[in-house]
Amino acid sequence: MKIIDTxxxxxxxxxxxxxDNIIQNALSKGVxxxxxxxxxKTEVERALTLQQRYDFIDIAYGVHPADLHIATEDxxxxxEQLLKENKIIAVGExxxxxxxxxxxxxxxxxxxxxxxxxxxxxxxxVLIHMRxxxxxxxxxxxxxxxxxxxxHCFSGSLxxxxxxxxxxxxxxxxGILTFKNANNLLEVAKxxxxxxxxxxxxxxxxAPVPYRGKVNEVAFIHATFAFLEKLRNESLSDxxxxxxxxxxxxxx
Numbered sequence: 607m608k609i610i611d612t613x614x615x616x617x618x619x620x621x622x623x624x625x626d627n628i629i630q631n632a633l634s635k636g637v638x639x640x641x642x643x644x645x646x647k648t649e650v651e652r653a654l655t656l657q658q659r660y661d662f663i664d665i666a667y668g669v670h671p672a673d674l675h676i677a678t679e680d681x682x683x684x685x686e687q688l689l690k691e692n693k694i695i696a697v698g699e700x701x702x703x704x705x706x707x708x709x710x711x712x713x714x715x716x717x718x719x720x721x722x723x724x725x726x727x728x729x730x731x732v733l734i735h736m737r738x739x740x741x742x743x744x745x746x747x748x749x750x751x752x753x754x755x756x757x758h759c760f761s762g763s764l765x766x767x768x769x770x771x772x773x774x775x776x777x778x779x780x781g782i783l784t785f786k787n788a789n790n791l792l793e794v795a796k797x798x799x800x801x802x803x804x805x806x807x808x809x810x811x812x813a814p815v816p817y818r819g820k821v822n823e824v825a826f827i828h829a830t831f832a833f834l835e836k837l838r839n840e841s842l843s844d845x846x847x848x849x850x851x852x853x854x855x856x857x858x
Contacts, residue, residue, distance in 0.1 A: 607636040608843050610850050611827050612778055613699070613733065613758045613806035614640050617652040620810045620821065628809075629660060632824035638662060639850070640824055643699055643733070645670050647684055654693065664854065666696035666733055668721055671703040671714045685721065689728040695854045697725040698733025699758055702746070705738045715742060719750050726752040731853055733758050734775075740766055748773060754853060759808045764794045771802045776853060778804035781814030781822065784833045795837055800845045805831050 611632070616625050632640065642657075644650045644667040653665045667688055669677050688694045700721045702714050725732045732755035736743040740762055747755075747770070757770055759780040767777050779795055782788055795803070805827060807813075813822035814829040835842050851857040 607828070607831070608638045608847060609636050609805065609827055609831050610639040610641070610846060611637055611807050611809075611824050612641045612756060612804045612850065613643055613780070614809050614824050615643050615645075615649075615811075616640065616809065616824065617642055617644060617649045617656065618810065621823070622652055625656065628823045628825070632827075635825040635828040637824055637827060638847075639664065641666055641696070641854075643667075644694075645673060645699075646681070650684065650688065650693075664695045665693065666698050667694050668698040668700040668733065669717060670699055671701055671709065671717065671735060672706055674709040674713060674717055677717075682720065686724055686728075689724060689730060694730070696731045696733050696755075697721055698731075698755070699735040700732060701735035701737075702739035702743045703735060703737040704742075711739075711742065714739075715746060718743075718746055722746070722750045725755075726750075729753060731755045735759075736762070744769060747775070756804060756853070758806060759812065760794070761788075761791055762794075763790065764797055767794050767798060771798060776802050776804055776849065778806045779830065779834060780806050780808045781812040781818075781826070781830055783830055783837075784815040785818075786815075792837060795834060800838070800840070800842060801849060803834075803842075804846060804849060805834060 639662045641664045642653045657663045754774045756776045760777045807827045809822035817826045
């Protein structure tokens, strides 16, 4: 079994001090690649250093909607610099988050569109965070995205998922899929074509069953992956690797 974690915050403060052990644990569970998500300059620097030691680490960077109240122009300048220098394979995570109500909706949408535009300019996929903002998020994607992307840690409806898949996007499932109250999400995971799905940890958040209550780490992705295979009654390893290579490396 070979697994790719398409969304892992392994360079965040909570995980980075133990990152080498986290990576070794992941390798022992069949993980062959990690897409490392960075949300600030410090995390980018950590990720680039880590990538020198582990060639199976890819890097993404974006200004998270929940961080806009502390973001500066330098954060957006950094994004374009990383894109120009070909140091990141995706822009994200970006998107809309109306749950916390810290930053205005209009400011979030402006930032979202700005970063989508950079992804379009440099032909990179986008990694989308969507929380309590489904209509505005989907409308913004449909109106502005010229590249493909991933709806990360998806917990929306089958109707929303189908709209996004028809647009060319992928749906990624995290530990939420394994939770007891994930009834509607099970339908989504069973119904979508296998060439449009991924799995992820979103570590250190949302550890899957049977690790709920623990700090999530990349190795725990095996539980979500096994759950998804059992739910769909099919082997997915080769397909999800193919999906990743097609989206991020342009392989047919």
